[in-house]
Amino acid sequence: MPQVRRLRIAVSGLGRMGARHANHFLHRTPRASLVAAFSPDPKEIEWAREYLEPWGVKLYTDYDEMLRHENLEAVCVATATTVHAEQTIKAIEAGKHVLCEKPLSTKLDVSEKVLAIARAHPHLKVMCGFSRRFDSSYLSAHASTTSGAIGRPTILRSQTCDKHDPSGFFVSYAQYSGGIFVDCNIHDIDLALWFFAPPASPSRFPRVKSVVAVGVTALEPGLKEHGDVDNGVGVVEFHGGQIAYFYSSRMNAPGQHDMTEIIGTKGKLVVNANPATGLLESHGPNGISREIPQTYYDRFEMAFVEEARQFADAVLDGTEVPVGMEGSVEAVRIGVALQESLRSGRKIWFDEGGRRVEDGEIRARL
Amino acid sequence: MPQVRRLRIAVSGLGRMGARHANHFLHRTPRASLVAAFSPDPKEIEWAREYLEPWGVKLYTDYDEMLRHENLEAVCVATATTVHAEQTIKAIEAGKHVLCEKPLSTKLDVSEKVLAIARAHPHLKVMCGFSRRFDSSYLSAHASTTSGAIGRPTILRSQTCDKHDPSGFFVSYAQYSGGIFVDCNIHDIDLALWFFAPPASPSRFPRVKSVVAVGVTALEPGLKEHGDVDNGVGVVEFHGGQIAYFYSSRMNAPGQHDMTEIIGTKGKLVVNANPATGLLESHGPNGISREIPQTYYDRFEMAFVEEARQFADAVLDGTEVPVGMEGSVEAVRIGVALQESLRSGRKIWFDEGGRRVEDGEIRARL
Amino acid sequence: MPQVRRLRIAVSGLGRMGARHANHFLHRTPRASLVAAFSPDPKEIEWAREYLEPWGVKLYTDYDEMLRHENLEAVCVATATTVHAEQTIKAIEAGKHVLCEKPLSTKLDVSEKVLAIARAHPHLKVMCGFSRRFDSSYLSAHASTTSGAIGRPTILRSQTCDKHDPSGFFVSYAQYSGGIFVDCNIHDIDLALWFFAPPASPSRFPRVKSVVAVGVTALEPGLKEHGDVDNGVGVVEFHGGQIAYFYSSRMNAPGQHDMTEIIGTKGKLVVNANPATGLLESHGPNGISREIPQTYYDRFEMAFVEEARQFADAVLDGTEVPVGMEGSVEAVRIGVALQESLRSGRKIWFDEGGRRVEDGEIRARL
Amino acid sequence: MPQVRRLRIAVSGLGRMGARHANHFLHRTPRASLVAAFSPDPKEIEWAREYLEPWGVKLYTDYDEMLRHENLEAVCVATATTVHAEQTIKAIEAGKHVLCEKPLSTKLDVSEKVLAIARAHPHLKVMCGFSRRFDSSYLSAHASTTSGAIGRPTILRSQTCDKHDPSGFFVSYAQYSGGIFVDCNIHDIDLALWFFAPPASPSRFPRVKSVVAVGVTALEPGLKEHGDVDNGVGVVEFHGGQIAYFYSSRMNAPGQHDMTEIIGTKGKLVVNANPATGLLESHGPNGISREIPQTYYDRFEMAFVEEARQFADAVLDGTEVPVGMEGSVEAVRIGVALQESLRSGRKIWFDEGGRRVEDGEIRARL
Incomplete structure (x- = not known):
């Protein structure tokens, strides 16, 4: 036994x-x-x-x-x-x-x-x-960043792009999802918090300074009634002098394409610039082609397995869980603010304590 | 003779x-x-x-x-x-x-x-x-877009990233350059005007609705006194329901990396996701590596040659020049507005006639 | 329970x-x-x-x-x-x-x-x-080939390249391994049998007609006393009019690089032309680089897991095992002949029944 | 004036x-x-x-x-x-x-x-x-090889693959072309002579020791009457302990794909593992695809221009031409021998002086 x-x-x-x-x-x-x-x-x-x-x-x-x-x-x-x-x-x-x-x-x-x-x-x-934190490529990128390989991480670009679902699913889903920035870019926001945290104290994520977002409904006009879009672009400034910018889409033709660039003062790390299902390429009369993962799970299956493993280890061994709750709440704060900016058209400002401030107020202090 | x-x-x-x-x-x-x-x-x-x-x-x-x-x-x-x-x-x-x-x-x-x-x-x-308009890859992308291959172009992402020049050149240059959005992203802005123009009347570029920009001085603090940055992110909305977002940098480690994504309702075209000097890859103890162009000219030499050829043809044959002056002025308008937004922290709005309007004013009309 | x-x-x-x-x-x-x-x-x-x-x-x-x-x-x-x-x-x-x-x-x-x-x-x-038969990329390639996507498979190129092990392990190992064609290229040989079998009867692999091999000891002269090399090239003709050619090496600098091309009358499938450990690329002062798997297991871990799963399924469900024993013996026949050709410098011929024939004999019948 | x-x-x-x-x-x-x-x-x-x-x-x-x-x-x-x-x-x-x-x-x-x-x-x-010697990627690879970056060049793999021409052109052309090894692989042979020459005396190319070739007529049976094939594989041993192996094809579906690997004791250089017409990739419902050059000239246009320039320079400046005549004759010797081996099925041996010797004769001296 x-x-x-x-x-x-x-x-x-x-x-x-x-x-x-x-x-x-x-x-x-x-x-x-x-x-x-x-x-x-x-x-x-x-x-x-x-x-x-x-x-x-x-x-x-x-x-x-x-x-x-x-x-x-x-x-x-x-x-x-x-x-x-x-x-x-x-x-x-x-x-x-x-x-x-x-x-x-x-x-x-x-x-x-x-x-x-x-x-x-x-x-x-x-x-x-936050499953991406358990993906081997993101883990390698984070280890490399922490080791100083790219200098000080300064800009992060990250996108979450779903394959278009012509069934209209995304419209009905929009009433629960919290909107594209909360549903999709929440992963990208979490990555910014992870990569911009100081290597010495990884739980001290950076504080948001401003957010601004725009978007369009290119294929799913029904999203408008939920205050949502099928393509969104958001920009987040942090008080430490870093910038993250995001894109999310519900109409990526070939499948799921989530990618991230971490740009530092000495170099850049790129995760998934060239999506592919596996290692197969086809050479045919129309050129060279490859398929890409169709769903989020196709892309991140092994990350979910690793997430389960690390969670079990943390409980059994009494070690800290690898994703802190404070950061997970901060990701919601930023995602919700992006969604609000998308709806209002306004840029939203925060002080270093995470409190909303008026535009004029913060710039008076700059 | x-x-x-x-x-x-x-x-x-x-x-x-x-x-x-x-x-x-x-x-x-x-x-x-x-x-x-x-x-x-x-x-x-x-x-x-x-x-x-x-x-x-x-x-x-x-x-x-x-x-x-x-x-x-x-x-x-x-x-x-x-x-x-x-x-x-x-x-x-x-x-x-x-x-x-x-x-x-x-x-x-x-x-x-x-x-x-x-x-x-x-x-x-x-x-x-605007040299990129004469680059064969951009020309192919434009022909493909015009043919309807990607549906309606909706989102454009484009970046201009220079290799870092440790001599301080960028600081002294900043007093004349107009700033990073006018100097670098002007190309990306022009691409947005080109790709978002209706195929039927390519000279009718879309009208800017809003611009917002942020930036940081990661390596060259001296840029601040010229109101400039070495990394900038800008987002432009157009009145036709399209969005372009830009990144520019003066600190790209391996060399020049200018790239563009044109995202349509049915597909996406990507120019230069994988920069490379040529077709050579090196397999060595540290992995597989390749070099990339060091300068803008290294990347676009053939485009400049083609530009000269097309200009000569247009004059000699009495045909229209391939880049219209109205669009070139519009690119300046947008670049200058991005630079202003960078400095003020404010989002800037335009009406359909290209006139600046106040935030409240435009949203009252939405 | x-x-x-x-x-x-x-x-x-x-x-x-x-x-x-x-x-x-x-x-x-x-x-x-x-x-x-x-x-x-x-x-x-x-x-x-x-x-x-x-x-x-x-x-x-x-x-x-x-x-x-x-x-x-x-x-x-x-x-x-x-x-x-x-x-x-x-x-x-x-x-x-x-x-x-x-x-x-x-x-x-x-x-x-x-x-x-x-x-x-x-x-x-x-x-x-034969673990590669359980790798998802090879499985996709095989399904595509069987579906007729590349016409009639005619040429197969396949290589097995190990990272150099400076400990001298390969020399001591050579006395048991059977030589580089039996130890490494046996996988590639098996792939040729798999991909060249008629789709209608996948167990009817093609019959070898001739084999010829050459090789050098570039880094490990000690291999010579075992009649082995650290770089080998072999060519196999089949009686059905197909050709497979192989390369194996014990000195691949960045790590393990096993790749295969299946070339048909209408197209080509390529597995692993661009090896990579994951989806991470680094952009640094020396260009863009990525790491590759260090060992055979790093590359094929999931294939081994799948092999175990399919073997268990075949036993429990009473279905046929996915790799037939006859083919596995044929792979040994070809591998051993390649190794002999390497040592003798001679091309070796077989009749359609798999029996060795003299050069003159077979050509008399051509 | x-x-x-x-x-x-x-x-x-x-x-x-x-x-x-x-x-x-x-x-x-x-x-x-x-x-x-x-x-x-x-x-x-x-x-x-x-x-x-x-x-x-x-x-x-x-x-x-x-x-x-x-x-x-x-x-x-x-x-x-x-x-x-x-x-x-x-x-x-x-x-x-x-x-x-x-x-x-x-x-x-x-x-x-x-x-x-x-x-x-x-x-x-x-x-x-020999136009490839003027291609910037091959020139970079050669400079890198000469600098010692990959140790001693030991194995060279090179292919010349033409897009299939369904007009039957290749059959009529075969009577003049000298056969696929003389017409296509002559370039690859020349590359072997170039890359295997000692850096100190680049004109002293290595001496051929043996050649062996096989081939099939997959799409153009008419080639047989000219003793030619539409897919050929050839292997060449040199007396200095190097091996070159070649592939040529008249049926590459997407277009022209000529590529070369130079494999040394410390690393490998690869030219054109990933053929592409330019820098454009298309993301559509069937995945990600790109086009490749359709003809030899599409691929090597700039090399021909450079060849003209260097020839003019050599004449005007009285300097040595970059491609020596001895090597060009040696390439014909090897190409013709490969073609003969293809027809006879025999491996062909040469002594160090370039004279044909019988199989037994050379092996007696090994």
Whole structure:
């Protein structure tokens, strides 16, 4: 019999990402054991009866009941964004470690509440799943940056571009998603916080100074009624003298293309300038071509697996989780402000404490 | 004896770019004949005695005198930016066709004056040399866009990144250059006007709606006193519902990296995502590496040659010049506004007629 | 308790590849359960006490004893090449399914004996682990080829290039490896058999017609005494009118670079023309660079995991194993002939039945 | 009036390559002046009346008469391969410098005769136009090799792949071309001689030791009657312990793809692993694609221009021509031997003096 201690974890939500998280903890995280799963959706439960239950996973249709599963230690919250915060708070209060899908919430005050509750339970590991931080290319880039290879990181450009979904999904989704900057660029914002943090104290992310955003609805005019767009450009200044600029799109023709440039005073690191599904190129009468990943998961599958592994390690070994909650709340603050700037057309300013200030006020102090 | 008619042209200014233009018209533009050259600088004249005079080119140290060179038909103005406008106006008034290096001027009113004078001499060809329009990759991208291959062009991202020059050159240059958005991104702005123009009437470029810019001085703090930066990010909205966003830098480590993405509703065209000097890659103990062009000219040499060829053709054949003066002035308007936004921190708005309006005013009409 | 049936497998040999296979079956093959492991090497057993035993894996220092492990169903043979055949035969005779690392043997007659014994036990799955067949890029290339996308596959170029190991390892290894064509290019040979097989009957690989090889010892003169080289070039003609040509090297500076071109009458597929560790590129003063995988495993890790998964599936579901034994023996035939040609300087001919013929003999029949 | 001395040159042959050479000397070689041109073909003369005559070029339909053009100094021989040698000899005997298109001849003895006559006129510059030696990427690779960057060059892989021409042109052309190894791979052979020559004495190219070749007619069975193929693979050993291996094809789907790897003991240089027409990539629903050059000239246009320039410089400045005649004859020797090996199926051996020896004879001496 195995003598290895494994983290007893449950997954909440068995939709697209939830099912994947369940599989990762079940089959691809040696130090974790998926013991339970929750979904309110009969179709998801049906899927789980086929793919999870035979492996000894107990299924629940009541979240609170699942939290009472015997000896449960941790929960991975992968439900709809709208209940991320509520389920995370309940799990913390039930004494469980939590890995929560990004974003914590589409609202800043709700995110701050999750943070406050997490802080009140310092013995529990609570982490927001910013998957790109677990991608090997981003990890290499970060290690290189920290080593000083590019000098002082000064400019970060990052984009999140989804393949166009002609079904109209993005319009219906827009009412819950928080908007393109909160839903897509939240990853890019998180990368800026990660790469611009001082190497010596990686948890001290830089403070936002201004944000401004514009956007258009090129293919999905229906997005307008949700105050959203299908192509957005945002620029964020930080008080430390750094700039991040972002692009997000719902109409990238060949598939998913998320890329990032970290530009320092001595060099630049680029992640995914040349997207590709694998190592295959086709030479045919029309030239040379290659395919690219179709979905976010196609691109970041291994990062999600690594995220599960590192979360399990942090809990079992009592080490710090690799993504701090303060930064995850800051990412919401910036994403929400970008979305507001998109709607109002205005540039939005913050003082060094993160408080909104008027344009004139801040420039008086410059 | 050749019976071919060749355009008799003179080059004004024999500095870095002027010497190149002189060589192009002398040796690489079959339908042109370089008959004269002007420079006020003894060192440039010394160079010309060695490289131009033996080929029969008459040298002048007085611009006005050069304009009186017998049978001179055209002038290529390649002096310092500060005298572009003045020399262009003089040449027009002397009845010469003019190819003027970009930008017409770092000031909008001066640029508009050049335009007015050019309009008053409709029989003369006057063109501002936006070299990228003559680069084969940009030409292919434009042909593809015009053919509808990417649907409606909606977002354009473009950057101009120079290799860092540790001599401090960029600081002294900043007092004349008009600033990074006028000096560097003017090319990117011109590309936006070119790619966003309706295919049916390519001279009808889109009208700017708003501009906003930010920047930092990462390596050259001395730039601040000229209101300039060494890294700038700018975003431009157009009244037709398109967005262009730009990046410029004076600290690109490996060399010159200018690139552009034209993003349409059905696809995207990318020019120079993977810069390289040629087709050589080195596989060594540290991995695989390649070099990139060191200067703007290294990258665009063939475009300058093509520009000379097309200008000569337009004059000799009486066809329209490929870059319209109205757009060249519009590029200055946008560049100057970006530079102002950089300095003020404010977003700047324009109505559809190109007039500055207050923030509140335009949003009242949205 | 899980109700899923999982293949009870043991791994023989816990050296570099054996340890990896053990981990794959233990942690990354959901339908398999690693129940036992064998090694004669105390250091390997020590490793296994730390990494395998705690997960319930029983360790053996006697191979025959391991074969008697209760309810054992399958063995993965990953010992030194010299005992591949012997252990495979013993396992088959003990009624176990076998996944054997490539090559079956460095000798043709021994390989043929394994084949004969496997054929005598048709209810057992016996497969030689040609890992590249499980790599997603090769699988895509094969699916594309089978679909007719490149017309009739006619030429195949394939290379296996290892990073130089300055320790002299390759020289001592040469006495067991069978030589560079048997050790390295065996993969490339297998790819030729796979890609040149008729789509309608994938197990009917093409018959070798001639082989010729040359080589040099550029860095490791000590290889000569083993009749081996550190750089080899081989060319194989098949009776169906196809040609494969191979390159192998022990001195690739940046790391592992294995690549393949499949050239058909209508197009070409290329796997790994541009090796890279991940999606990161560095832009620095010396240009743009990237790292590449350092070892064969770095490149093919996921293929090995997939190989384990497909082997388990084939056994549990009673389906055919994806790599046929006849082809694996044919690969040895060709590899051994290339090695002989390297040593003799002669071109070697085969008739359509795979029998060696003299040069004159075959050409008389052409 | 220009005081610059320019080389008075004539072009013989105004077919595809001839017309290009004429244009290069006329418009793109500042130190040369195209004074005459010859063609026996009325259609070519018609073209010349429009494009050459107006620029003062005298046209001839008699080669001998052209050689008597007043003050003519040099001839560029660009007629059909079958008359290269004859015209080159005549020009030399008329006291003209000669730039002859490759190959000198498809026959070794004829090539040797040209060499003998050139040697008898040491004051004349005679050069065979191996265009790749003038390509900037190959020049960079050679400079890097010479500098020792990759250690000792040991293996060279090089390919010449033409786009398939469905008109059947290649079949009719085969009767004159000398076969695919003489027509296409002659360039690759020349590169091997260039890169394998000792840096200290670049004219001392390595001596061939053995050649072996195979091939197939995949698309053009008609080639067989000319003893030719549409896909060929050849391997050449040199007496210095180096190996070159070649591939040529007449069926490359997307266009022209000529590439070369120079593999040394410390690193590798690769020219054109990733062919592309320019810097444009298209992102569309089927992935990311790019076009590649369609013809040899599309790929090497600038190399031909540079070749003209360096030839003119060598004549005017009295310096050595950059491509030695001995090597050009050696390339024919190797190409012809590869073609013979293709036909006979035999490996062909040479002693260090370049004499053919029997297989047994050479191996007795190994």
